[in-house]
Amino acid sequence: MITVLIESLPLLRSGAEEFGAAVSEFVDALMPDAPLITISRGENLVACAKQQESVFILREGQVTLSALGQIIVAFEPPALIGLERMTTNGEISVNSGFAVRVQAIKLSDLFETLAKRPELIRIWSNALLAGQHFWSSCAHVLCGRLSLSDNAAPPQIVRYAAGETIIIEGDSDATVYTLIEGRAAVTVNGVTVGEVRPDEIFGAIAALAGVPRTASVVATDDSLAIALPKEEFISLLQSRPSTVLTLINDMARALSTVNEKVVQGVKRPE
Numbered sequence: 086m087i088t089v090l091i092e093s094l095p096l097l098r099s100g101a102e103e104f105g106a107a108v109s110e111f112v113d114a115l116m117p118d119a120p121l122i123t124i125s126r127g128e129n130l131v132a133c134a135k136q137q138e139s140v141f142i143l144r145e146g147q148v149t150l151s152a153l154g155q156i157i158v159a160f161e162p163p164a165l166i167g168l169e170r171m172t173t174n175g176e177i178s179v180n181s182g183f184a185v186r187v188q189a190i191k192l193s194d195l196f197e198t199l200a201k202r203p204e205l206i207r208i209w210s211n212a213l214l215a216g217q218h219f220w221s222s223c224a225h226v227l228c229g230r231l232s233l234s235d236n237a238a239p240p241q242i243v244r245y246a247a248g249e250t251i252i253i254e255g256d257s258d259a260t261v262y263t264l265i266e267g268r269a270a271v272t273v274n275g276v277t278v279g280e281v282r283p284d285e286i287f288g289a290i291a292a293l294a295g296v297p298r299t300a301s302v303v304a305t306d307d308s309l310a311i312a313l314p315k316e317e318f319i320s321l322l323q324s325r326p327s328t329v330l331t332l333i334n335d336m337a338r339a340l341s342t343v344n345e346k347v348v349q350g351v352k353r354p355e
Contacts, residue, residue: 100219107215119188134167141166146185245304252302259315267308
C-alpha cells in the first residue's frame with residue numbers, strides 16, 4: 086500500500102494506486118521464501134538494499150520515502166523497496182522511526198527467477214513502468230514547489246487508533262496536523278462540534294495564535310496524520326501559497342459546521 090503524503094493531487098494519487106497494484110501483483114506472484122531480517126530504525130532501506138545488491142519486500146512495519154529533502158509517500162506491506170533506484174536518478178531515502186522486517190532478495194536471484202519463469206517478466210515490466218511513471222510525476226510536482234527551509238525538521242507521521250486523542254482541549258502544544266487517512270471528531274467540553282476529514286489541516290488556529298487548544302480532536306477511525314511543529318508550518322505557509330488557501334478552506338468549513346451546531350441547539354425545543 087502506498088499513501089501520498091504531499092499536497093493532494095489526483096495525478097499522484099492515481100499513479101500511487103497503479104504503482105502499488107503493480108508491485109503487489111509482482112510480490113504475490115514471486116512468493117519468495119527468503120527469511121525475514123530486521124532493519125533498525127533510521128536506516129535508509131534503499132542504501133541497505135543497494136549495499137546488499139538486493140531488493141527488499143516490506144513485511145512488517147511502515148516506512149516513508151523522501152526525495153529532494155521532502156517526504157513523499159508512506160509504504161505499508163507488501164511493498165518492494167529498492168525498485169526506486171532502478172526507476173529514478175535522484176537521491177532517494179526510505180526510512181522508518183521504528184525497526185521494520187523485510188525479506189531480502191538478491192538481484193542475481195531475482196533475475197535468475199525471471200529467466201526461469203517467463204510469466205513473471207510481464208508483471209515485473211508492469212511494476213517497472215508503473216514505478217517510472219509514478220516517480221516521474223513526483224519529480225514534476227516537486228520541481229514546481231519550493232521546499233521548506235534547509236534546517237527544517239521533517240514532518241512526523243503518526244498513526245492513531247480509533248478512539249485515540251490527537252489534540253487535547255486546553256493543551257498548550259503547538260503542533261499542526263494534516264489528516265491523511267481516517268476521520269476524527271472535534272469536541273468542546275465533551276460535545277461533538279465538527280469532523281476532520283482526510284487532507285484537512287487542523288490544530289493551526291491555536292498553534293499560530295499561541296493560545297491553548299480550544300477543542301479536542303479524537304480519531305473516530307484508525308487514522309494517519311502528519312504532525313508539523315509551528316515554526317515549520319509557518320515556513321510552509323510562507324513558501325507555499327496554496328497551503329494558505331487550503332487552510333482558509335478548512336477553517337471556513339469548520340466554522341460553518343460549528344454554526345450549524347449552534348443553530349440546531351437554538352432550534353431544539355426545551
